[in-house]
Amino acid sequence: MRDRSALSLLVVQILVASLMLALFGRLFYLQVADGPRYQQAALDIQSRDIVTPALRGLIVDNEGNLLATNKAGLMVTADRSVLDKLEDKGVSVLTRVSSVLKLNYEDVYLRTRLCPELPKDQRNGCWNGNRYQPIPVTKEASENQVLTILEQSDLFPGIDAQPVSIRYYPALAGERATHVLGYVGPITEADLNNDSGIRYYRNEFKGKAGLESVYDRFLRGTAGVKTVIVDRKEAVTQESRNTPAISGNHLIVHINAKLQAVVEQELKSSVLRAKASGRRADAGAAIVLDVKTGGVLAMASYPDYDLNIWENGITVKQAKELYSAQSGVPALSRAIQGGFAPASTFKVVSLSAAVDAGYSLKSRYNCPSSVQIGNREFKNFDSKAAGLIDMTKAMAISCDSIWYQISYDEWVRDGGLKPKANPNDYFFNMAAGFGVGKRTGIDLPSEISGRLPNREWKRGWYEQNKDFYCNYEKRAKKSQLTAYLIEIARENCLDGDKVRAGDMVNFSIGQGDTLMTPIQMAVMYAAIATDGRLVVPQVAKAIVQPNGKVIKSFAPKYSGELPIKKTTLKFLQNSLRAVVTSGTATGAFAGLGVEVSGKTGTGQVFGRNLDGSAKDDTSWFASYAPSKNPQYAVVMMVSQGGFGASTSGIGVRRIYEHIFGTNGKKAVFPNGVPNRLPYIDSSKGAIS
């Protein structure tokens, strides 16, 4: 054997041995050292969760009538992970789909876009979920449409169809309850990664607004999950877990479908009436509160929309309209998200503040046509003088000038523009005690707090705006450079952080910077109607299991008490009755047949409409009835609706006619507000 060859052979042998050793080492690393990681990876590959969304619980009214239910639908979905791989990115497939489903191609296209794919201002109707979820194109396809698609699967790659349960708002009594009920929508990435302890699955839906959102965790139930082991072709080889779906619980609300329908209709006709008399009347709200429990019996906001558009597949046009100023932003609930100057309805606060400041309820006060404060003249609403009158009359005829004088005197006592260290601030403190500037805590999402423009608020406001006012001629638009506005800017720059005499005087009649929501107003008047406690309004009454077992009852809750004496409360009640018997609301309530107490409000609004016209007054009417032993607080507000009495007053009167069944109307509650929980027949829906 030749040495050279033998040596080469040895070298090759060593090389081969080391290759084998390398394989051995790698095998050890994969299987033993790193084995657990690969075992998990294998499990991830093989197991699939098949999720069956639970049947969502019903929402029923206080008599058991269905407000929200489920119905069977056929859902056609698009799988973006398939469409994106096609040469034209699925354009031709979606074109065919829209023609089969008789839908607008643009809508179908947008519905199948992920929201982040689109520019920020063009996201109306986009898909809020993920690329790997089947994206619903419609949930209301006909059987024939679905067959057309499924039978020609080669023409419709990535398109699938399956029966689904869809949320349905049947409007059995004609009610919409748009802003109260809310709607459901797809699960988002944020939902999937939430840390609230609720596990969501991609093909589930979730309440996105209103009651559907607030009580989602009760309504949604628990999705059924079947975990299966699949092969590469996704064929099931083994089942490893199977938990059945648990249906959601039903929500019983204080809302009454018939009353809700009436309130919506009366709100709308009040708006139309105001329009007919030349007002702009762009929005409104009306609320009926059960003063004894805080239950929301009806809550309407104008404009509203049909909630079923969400599940039917919202079109681009519909989605745009929900938030467009031209159509009045129907998505916004004026009842809890609209802040308006309360105007004369606020005088219940001023009267109570005056009592605190030592003004006697038995004295008479001068009600001149105007009061000169500084260099400005503050006029009575109708510029009429009423002479020496008592406080009850002052409320009834809604005299402003009495409050101008009292609030101005108190402002001076508190130090005027150089306030004392501890000013009494009777008016501000009383307003806070009546709940102004504080959320009522209603069980609906996104309630606003309104605004209490006290000294603290003024300072904050000044910090934010002093740059603008102190450099007004540089910052303002050309059109804002009028002599009057420049003068106001100069004043604002000088002492905008102070509560000025004009601010105080305006505050006393609910004008100026004060903002209240209709729900705050309803709670305030409910407190006056009863024992002075500020109730927390609640829409939900109870939650019951599908088998009828009550798992949660919502007892009345209170957030505080009006800081007034019983005698003052009694005086307020009498005064509010006088408004209807011998004051500003007498005409509106003549011949009603039920004793009502209330207050008109006509709020001046500064600012301009989109077309440049000056804004019309806000029309308010806040009330409760029957005056003796009150049961209901009813508030109506029409933005740019004109006078309180003629627009909202008449609207509230008609609501009472329906509630009590007077003037030929059929009573909504002939036996009073039902306080027993209704029986829910899950199969049929509604029987009281």
Added chain:
Amino acid sequence: MATNLNIGHRGKDRRSFFAGSDRALNIAVLLLLFMGIVLVYAATRDWFASNGLDPEYYLKRQLINVIIGIALAYGTTLIDYRLLRAYTPVVWGLGVLGLIVVLIPGLGSTVNGARSWISFPGGFQIQPAELAKISIIIGMALILSERIANNDAPTDKQVVQSLGVAAVPVLLIILQPDLGTVLIISACVITMIAVSGAGLRWVLGLIVVGITGAYLAVASGEVSEYQLNRLRSFVDPNADPQASGYQLRQARITIGSGGLLGKGLFDGPQTNGRFVPEQQTDFIFTVAGEELGFLGAGLILALYFVILMRAFSIARRTNDLFGRMVCVGVIAWFSFQIFENIGMTMGLMPMTGVPLPFLSYGGSSMFANLIGVGLLQNVYQRTR
């Protein structure tokens, strides 16, 4: 010059079938063949059963392949390999003929982008490139073992001639194209030239030529997109997640999930779920990895180790240079093919379509491998 010709030695005792052959080599090969049959069955039974087909389809066919292969190996040992030298040109010529036939449209059929198979009626197919490996090894061994005068190394002319013997079939295989086989053959050629005693310059030169050739092939677009994707997914397993990257990732996960003891024979969920494509052929090792675990897959590596070390021992023992060169050729062929195949399933090597000797399902490679074993035993038996 080869002088110690011991023609006529047929083993000391021919009482039995394998008598006179290297027993350890035989046992290791037979064990692997047995494991291969079981693993091919494990890889295909659930898949075929779930498609309503005969679950034993692959089992039966692999059994036939093994029986024919063992017969061929036995046949190979019967004729003294030194007599075979005379027939070398015929063996080589047949190999080249097969490679030409496979390229003729209508005769050769295409699988995975390569025209590698000749189909015969009745579903029987052969892959000429597998058998061409033997032609090349014998042909090169013949030329490189000739010794002129008292030289202890082949002359440059011999080296060039031997390269020519390899070049013709390699070029034909490139035309298919079956780059995996080209890679294995190249490794064989370089190893044989290195062991033949030819100068180091030849070895280094060939390595440089090989690398340059590979680079030019990729740069000129001669390498198909299919091949490139396989290379890319080796560099970045996520590059082509649906095709070759998917396959490599699945292979690695399948092996890794086996752990120390495995999921148990026939009980591998990855295997039964058919997550690794072509699992009974090029990815048969993943079945062992998943179902038999580190112990079983390690045993397979150990058996290969035994085979290779026995082959080295045979090569070292023989005084006949031709016999040694044949052994070296077979060793290089087996070891690089084992390393490429198993290395590929574990992410050490890029993906090429070469079967795993003795284990992968398939006729041609089984026959070729067992003929290779037959050659080793032939040399063993005729060494005193």
